């Protein structure tokens with residue numbers, strides 16, 4: 328299939344993946360969306376055929392086409408189980424980008440993606456306003472989760488979503504965090520605090536910084552860093568706005584040997600700049616260099632820091648508990664990181680590790696996907712809740728704040744009393 332038209336510029340870059348699909352349908356057995364909907368348009372094969380139809384002039388950039396493209400969690404389960412190893416999620420992201428170029432973005436996404444998310448301080452003010460709104464109007468409940476049944480319905484649709492923190496991470500920690508005087512500094516790293524950690528889970532960011540500094544790592548938290556861009560270029564296909572965010576993040580972490588991230592989606596997005604957003608040789612070089620520095624937190628602990636066993640002491644809440652691990656899609660299938668988080672958990676004294684059946688099955692979050700298709704997202708999440716329940720674990724941990732929100736919501740809805748935490752919260 329020779330693709331020439333400019334309006335298919337991005338799809339053209341992934342022509343090999345597109346043509347690799349041999350229509351065998353193996354992906355139908357694995358795709359979490361297809362498993363719930365049982366319609367061809369949900370699965371990689373159907374989406375691939377639809378994109379081919381677009382290229383052949385049989386389809387156009389309609390709203391229905393956009394909806395079908397969006398109904399995908401980009402979990403990569405299709406690719407992992409595809410006999411031809413066709414990476415259809417690549418083509419889906421590219422097709423989203425061509426659709427945005429052809430049709431533009433609908434309101435309010437054009438404002439949010441192009442004006443709000445690239446401006447971290449402004450975004451922070453808007454989030455702060457939302458937090459005030461939450462505080463005044465929302466019914467109060469115990470713990471860190473509050474049930475928003477009426478308000479923010481467009482965002483939450485009744486889901487259990489976390490409160491916005493009274494203080495953001497950047498207000499809690501300095502730019503440079505040095506090890507205590509008694510500890511020798513081994514290296515200097517940058518900390519990429521995703522939007523969730525910064526605005527919702529700052530205690531997690533502070534905990535990670537404290538752990539790293541105690542173990543001889545100087546941690547720099549550049550104020551110029553912004554959103555990783557995942558919702559913008561991967562989710563919505565807005566490559567133009569994605570490039571601005573990528574350029575800002577690359578610049579923010581210049582001169583640092585590593586960029587540590589506690590969020591699987593952010594880690595994967597930061598590493599994906601070169602694949603999707605490099606439109607010039609200069610950008611390609613800069614993005615590839617940047618990607619090499621980016622490390623998931625457990626990957627960093629195991630592969631780089633190589634701490635002694637004595638460093639893995641349990642936190643008060645983890646002591647003596649049975650713990651299971653949920654593989655975020657962006658960590659397992661996108662980046663191939665599966666052994667390091669398990670190794671971290673198994674290294675913690677006094678913690679019992681229990682493997683979950685289908686630990687790498689998508690939880691159904693996938694950012695905007697779970698907002699647009701919450702009912703579908705819930706059905707996918709229910710399966711994950713059943714897997715967690717079957718382990719008999721006290722705690723389920725992950726390395727993706729987005730997955731954690733989905734797990735909390737799924738477990739609460741299914742009345743499964745298992746605590747959800749970030750893997751780093753297991754450590755003292």
Ligand code: SF4
Nearest residue numbers: 348349351352354409
């Ligand atoms: S994407 Fe892979 S598994 Fe699915 S139909 Fe095509 S070749 Fe088969």
Ligand code: SF4
Nearest residue numbers: 358399400402403405
């Ligand atoms: S990436 Fe996941 S949701 Fe999307 S088509 Fe593949 S298996 Fe289905």
